[in-house]
Amino acid sequence: MSNQGGDVPENSKGLVCAYHISEQGEARELSFKDVKKINEKPEGDGWVWLHFDLDEKPTTKWLNKYKGMLASVAQALGSVRTRPRSYVFDRGVLLILRGINLNAGEKAENMLSLRLWMNDKIVITTRREKLMAVDAIRKEIIAGKCPQTPAHLVIGLVQGLIERITVKVETLDDAITALEDNRGDTTPEALQKKVQTIRSQAITLLRHITPQKPALAELVEAQTPYLDTEQRGSLRVLTSRISGDIGELMAVRDRAEAMQAAIASQQAERLNKTMYLLAIISVFFLPLSLFTGLLGINVGGMPGEGWTPSFNIVLILMAVMGGATWWIMRKLKFI
Numbered sequence: 001m002s003n004q005g006g007d008v009p010e011n012s013k014g015l016v017c018a019y020h021i022s023e024q025g026e027a028r029e030l031s032f033k034d035v036k037k038i039n040e041k042p043e044g045d046g047w048v049w050l051h052f053d054l055d056e057k058p059t060t061k062w063l064n065k066y067k068g069m070l071a072s073v074a075q076a077l078g079s080v081r082t083r084p085r086s087y088v089f090d091r092g093v094l095l096i097l098r099g100i101n102l103n104a105g106e107k108a109e110n111m112l113s114l115r116l117w118m119n120d121k122i123v124i125t126t127r128r129e130k131l132m133a134v135d136a137i138r139k140e141i142i143a144g145k146c147p148q149t150p151a152h153l154v155i156g157l158v159q160g161l162i163e164r165i166t167v168k169v170e171t172l173d174d175a176i177t178a179l180e181d182n183r184g185d186t187t188p189e190a191l192q193k194k195v196q197t198i199r200s201q202a203i204t205l206l207r208h209i210t211p212q213k214p215a216l217a218e219l220v221e222a223q224t225p226y227l228d229t230e231q232r233g234s235l236r237v238l239t240s241r242i243s244g245d246i247g248e249l250m251a252v253r254d255r256a257e258a259m260q261a262a263i264a265s266q267q268a269e270r271l272n273k274t275m276y277l278l279a280i281i282s283v284f285f286l287p288l289s290l291f292t293g294l295l296g297i298n299v300g301g302m303p304g305e306g307w308t309p310s311f312n313i314v315l316i317l318m319a320v321m322g323g324a325t326w327w328i329m330r331k332l333k334f335i
Contacts, residue, residue: 013032013056013058013059013062014052014053014054014055014056014057014058014059014062015031015032015035015050015051015052015053015058015059016051016052016053016127017029017049017051017138018030018031018032018034018035018048018049018050018051019048019049019141019146020042020046020047020048021046021047021048021049021141021146021147022045022046023045023046025146025148026146027141027142027144027146030048030050032058035050035062036062038050038066038068038122039067039068040066040067040068041068041119041121041122042121042122047120047121047122047123047149047150048121048122048123049122049123049124049125049141049150049153050122050123050124050125051124051125051126051127051134051138052124052125052126052127053126053127053128054078054126054127054128055128059078059126060078063077063078063124063126064078066124068091068092068119068122069089069091069092069117069124070089070091073087073089073092073094073117076094076096076115077094077115077117077124077126078115078126079115080128082096082098082113082115083096083211084096084097084098084208084211084212084215085211085215085218086215086216086218086219086222088219088222088223088224091119092117092118092119092122092226093116093117093118093119093154093219093222093224093226093227094115094116094117095115095116095117095118095154095215095219096113096114096115096116096215097113097114097116097157097158097161097212097215097216098111098112098113098114098161098208098209098212099111099112099114099131099132099133099160099161099164099165100112100132100161100164100165100167100168101129102132102164103129103130106129108168108201109168109200109201109204109205109208110204111205111208111209112127112128112129112131113127113128114126114127114131114133114134114157114161115127116154116157118150118151118153118154118226119150119226120149120150120225120226121150122150123150123153123154125157131161132160132164133157133160133161133163133164134157134160136160137153137156137157137160140156150226151226151227151228151231152231155231155234155235155238158216158235158238159234159238162238162241162242162245165205165209165242165245166241166245168205169205169245169248169249169252170248172198172201172202172205172249172252173248173251173252175194175198176195176198176252176255176256176259179191179194179195179198179259180255180259183259188263188266188267191259191263192260192263192264195256195259195260195263196256196260198252198256199252199253199256199257199260202249202250202252202253202256203253205249206246206249206250206253209242209245209246209249210246212242213239213242213243213246216235216238216239216242217239219235220232220235220236220239280329280334283325283329283334284322284325284326284329287321287322287325288318288321288322288325291317291318291321292318295314
C-alpha cells in the first residue's frame with residue numbers, strides 16, 4: 001500500500017511532497033532535511049505544506065517529535081483507523097475526511113482517509129494510499145497555481161474530495177436510472193445482481209460519507225482564528241454539497257431496494273403461477289391415477305377380465321372422470 005501509484009520519491013523518508021509558499025505565492029520544494037529543521041512553526045514569511053505517507057516509519061517518528069501540536073493530534077494523524085471529525089485547538093485545527101478511492105484496481109466505495117493539521121503557518125497531511133484530490137493540488141502548485149494561505153489549501157482539498165464524491169454519486173444515480181428504464185431487457189436474476197451491486201455501493205458510501213457533514217459543520221461553527229468569514233462561507237457551501245450527496249445516495253439506496261422488492265415480487269408471482277399449474281395438473285390426474293391403480297392390482301376377481309370390450313369401457317369411464325373433474329374445477333373457479 002505504500003508508494004501507491006509511485007508518487008513517493010525514493011529516499012524521501014515517507015515525505016510525499018513538501019512546499020514552502022511565500023507571501024508572493026511562489027512555491028519552493030522542500031527536502032526531508034529541510035522538514036527536519038522545522039520546529040513548531042516555520043520561520044520567516046509564508047507557510048509550508050507537508051504531505052506524508054504513513055506506511056513509512058520515518059513519518060511516525062517525525063510526527064511524534066514535532067512540537068507544533070499535541071501528542072493526541074500526532075496520534076490521530078498517524079492512526080490506522082479513522083472516522084471523519086474535526087477538532088479546534090489553540091495551536092491549530094485537526095480535520096479528518098474521506099475521499100473516493102480512484103486508484104487502479106480498487107473499489108471506489110472503499111474510501112481513503114485524509115488526516116490534516118492546519119494553523120496559520122503550516123499544513124500537515126497524512127495518508128496511506130494515494131488520493132487524487134491531493135495529487136491535483138500538488139500538480140497545481142507545480143504549475144505555479146499556489147493557494148494563498150493554509151486555509152485556502154484546506155478548502156481546496158475538501159473541495160477536491162467532495163467533487164469526486166459527487167461524481168461517484170451521480171454515476172450510481174445514472175446506473176439505477178438506466179436499470180429502471182430498461183428493466184425488460186435483461187433476466188430478473190441478472191437484474192437483481194446489478195441492483196444489489198448498486199445498493200451495496202450506496203450503503204458503503206453512505207456509511208463513510210455521512211460523518212463528514214457534522215465534521216465540516218463543526219469546523220464552520222468553531223471559533224478559530226485560522227478561518228476568516230469568506231473561508232467559513234466556502235466551507236459552508238461544501239457542507240451543503242456533501243449534504244446533497246448524502247440525500248442523493250439515500251435516494252439511490254431506496255430506489256434500489258424498491259427495484260429489488262419489485263423483482264422479488266415478480267419472481268414470486270411467476271413461481272406461484274408455475275406451482276398453481278402443477279397443482280391443477282396433479283388434481284386433474286389424481287382420480288385417473290387412483291382408478292388405473294385399482295385396475296392394476298394383481299388380485300383375482302377383477303371385473304371385465306377376459307372380456308374384450310372392457311378396455312374400451314375403461315377408456316370411456318376415464319374420459320368421463322376427466323370431464324367431471326374439469327367441470328368441478330371450473331365450477332369452483334380453479335381454472
